[in-house]
Amino acid sequence: MLGNQDCICALATPQGLGAIGVIRVSGPNSIRQLAGLFSKSLEGKQSHTLHFGHWRTSGGALIDEVLVSIFAEGKSYTGEESLEISCHGSAYIQEQILRSLLENGCRLANPGEFTQRAFLNGKLDLSQAEAVADLIASQTQRAHEIALNQLRGKLSNELRDLREKLIHFASLVELELDFAEEDVEFADRDELKALVNDVLVYVGRLIQSFALGNAIRNGVPVAIVGAPNTGKSTLLNQLLGEDRAIVSDIAGTTRDVIEEMLNIDGISFRLIDTAGIREGAETIEAMGIERSRAKIEQAAIVLCMCDASNPDSLAEVKAWVKELRSRHPSKTVFLLANKVDLVAGTKPSDEMLFISAREGFGIDELRTKLSSAVK
Template sequence: MINDTICALATPNGIGAIGVIRVSGVDAKAITSKVFSKSLEGKVSHTSHFGTIKNEEGAIVDEVLVTVFDTGKSFTGEESVEIGCHGSPYIQQQIIQLLLSAGCRIAQPGEFTQRAFLNGQMDLSQAEAVADLIAAQSRGAHNIAIKQLRGNFSNKLKELREKLIHFASLVELELDFAEEDVEFADRTELKALVADVLAYIKRLAQSFELGNAIKNGVPVAIVGAPNTGKSTLLNQLLEDDRAIVSNIAGTTRDVIEETLNIEGMLFRLIDTAGIRENAEEIEALGIERSKEKIKQATVVLCMADATVDGEVERVSDWVKELEESYPDKKILPIINKVDVASNKRKWLQISAMEGTGIEALKKELVNAVQGDFDLAEETIVSNARHYDALMRTSEELEKALEGLETGITGDFVAMDIRQAMYELGQITGDISTDDLLGNIFAKFCIGK
C-alpha cells in the first residue's frame, strides 16, 4: 500500500489562462484543506468548490476551483484533489510550495499513472498508452493510443493468454495421469490452437512497423538527379514555398525536412540534394547527406525528369538497385514534368509545377505505409517493448508447435507454453519488475 501523498503541476509549464495542480494519496483532502479556505473532508466525490489559497502569512495567493475525487473514483484510484488556479508560473509554484509544507511530496515522472497501474485502474499497456496519447501528433497516432488506452490490445492479449492457460492445463493434467496413459487433449486440436495463436501474435508483431511509423512520423526521402523537380514537389505537397526553386542544377545543397499530415498519418518529407557525379565540394557534402537520408527513410520517392532523354531508364536501374540494397523500404518511382513531355511507363506520373497527380501520390504514400492492415478494425502495435515481447512469445510458440508435431513429451511443450504466457504477461504487467516499471514511467512528464 502507498502511504504518502504526492503533488505536481498537471498542465504545461509557462504562462496560460489556467493551471491544474494534482494531489493524490491517502491525505489528499486533508493536506489541501490546510491551504484552502474550506475544509474538503466529507465533500462528495466529483464536486468542485470555489475558494482561496492563502500563504503562511494569511495573504491570498489565488482564487481557485478545487475538485475532489474519492478513493476508487479517481485516475490514480486514490483519494485525489485537483486545484484549478490561474496560469501564472509564480502562483503555481507558490501553491505547490504550500502543499509541500503541508505534507505532500513532489511526484516523480509518471508517478500518477504508475499509481493508477499499481492500484488496478489500468494494466501496463494501458498506462503506456497514456504517454502515447499525450505525445500523439496525428489522427493515426491518436487512434492507436486511444484504442490501447480503452483496453482493445489488453483484452485481446488476455483472451490469447486464457487460450494458452487452457492448453497448458490440459497438457499438465495429462502429466499427472501419465501412468494411467490418459489423454485429456486431442493433439490435432492443440496444434490448431497454438497455430492460431501464433498467427495472430505474428500479425501483431508485423503491425509494429506501421504503428511505429504512425507514432513517430513516416520519413519520406525525395531523391533524384539535380533539377528533376524535387523541391517543387516538396512545395506542392506542403502547399507552401518551403524550398528554393530554380532552373539551376544543384540549387538544393542541403537536406530540407518538413512534416505533412495525410489522412491522419504524419509524414516527414525530406528534400535532398540532387545526386550526380562530379559535384563541387559543398554540393558533394549535400549529396552524401542525401544518401544517408535514403538509409533512414521508410519510403523513397525516386524522381525522373520526363523531359531528359534516357532519364527514366537510368532511374529504373537505380530503383532496382535500391530495392536490392534496401528490401525493407518502399521505393516509389515517379515521372515528373508530364505537362511538358509524356512517357508511357506505368509509373506514377505527376507535374510538380502544375499539381497534376499530387492527390494520387498522397494516396500512394498512405498505401505504401499501411499495406494490407485495416486501421479501423485491427489492433496496431506502436510500442517497441510490446514488439520485443511479441517476438519472444512467437519464438516460444514455434517451439511448442514444433514439439507437438515431432511428438515431444508434454512436459517440454508445457514449458514452452508457460514461457509464451510469461512473455505476454510482460506486456500487460501481469509479470513485471521494479526495474521495468521504473524504466517505463521515468519517460512520462512529472504531472502524469
C-alpha cells in the same frame, strides 16, 4: 494501494499566463493534510464533487478564489486520494498555491509520477501508461485514435488473449509430456497445429500493427530520391504548400537531408528531401549522398523521381526501383515521372505516376497514394 507514499503536487496546465491554472495533488490523506488551506471542510465529501472557496497561505493570507475537485481513494487517476485546484492563470497565484502545498508537507512530483503511481496502484497497465504520453503528444487524427484505443485497453486485451492461448498451448504440451510413456493423447494434433498457427498469425499482426502505429505516431518516413535536378526539392515544396527547400537549375544544390512534416487525411508523414544521387560528386556533396542512402534504408515509403523528358533518367530510376523492391519487399516504392509538363503525349501508366512538381499536376493523386499506402 501502495502504502507509505508521500503527497505530491504539480502544475497540470502549461506554465505561463492564461485564464485558468490547474494544480493536481495526490497522496494518502491529502484532503486532511491540506484542510487548513481551503476555506471549507472537504473531509467526508463525496468523490468527484466540485467545491468553491478561498485558498489561503499557511499564515491565513488570501491567495485566490478557487474551485477544488476531490477524488476518493480508488476512484482517482492515481488510485490515491486526490485534489485538483482550479485557480486564475496568473503565474504568481499558481506559484503561491504551490508554495502553500509544499509548506504543508507536499513535494513537487517528478516527471510522469502521477502516471507512475496510477501504474503501481493498478489503475493502468504498462501499455496504457505508455499511451498517456502518446495521447498527449498526438498531433493527427490517426495518432490520436491509436493512443486512445491503447489507453482504453485495446492492446492490453489483445495481449491478454494471446497470453491465454499460450497458456492453453503450454498446458496441453505439459499433459503430453507427463504421460509420454502411455499411449494417451490429451490434445488432438490438428488442434495443436491450429493453435500454433493462430498464435503465429496473432504475433505477426501485433508486430505489423506496432510498426504502423509507431510510424503514424512519429510520422511515416517518406524518402524523396533521384538523380540531381529531377525536381525533388520542388516536389517537397509543392506537397508542403510553401518553399522549405532551395530550388535551383544547378545540379547538387541540396547537399544535406531536409525533413518536414506533412499531414494527409489525419496521418503524419515525415518527408525527407535527399541529396541527388550521382557518381563523381565532390566531397561535401558526396557526404550528403551517403546520408541520403541511409535515409532510404530507414524510410517506409520511397518516392523515386526521374525526369520524364530524359529517357536515360527514366531507365536509371527504373533500375533503382527494381533494386529497392528486391532488397526491401516490405517498403512501398513509387516511381514518379516528373516534369511531365515538358513532354507531349504522355499516357497514364500503372507502372509510374506522371507529375509536374512545378505546376502541381498529379500531386493530389500522389497524396491519395501516400494516404492509401498506410491505411
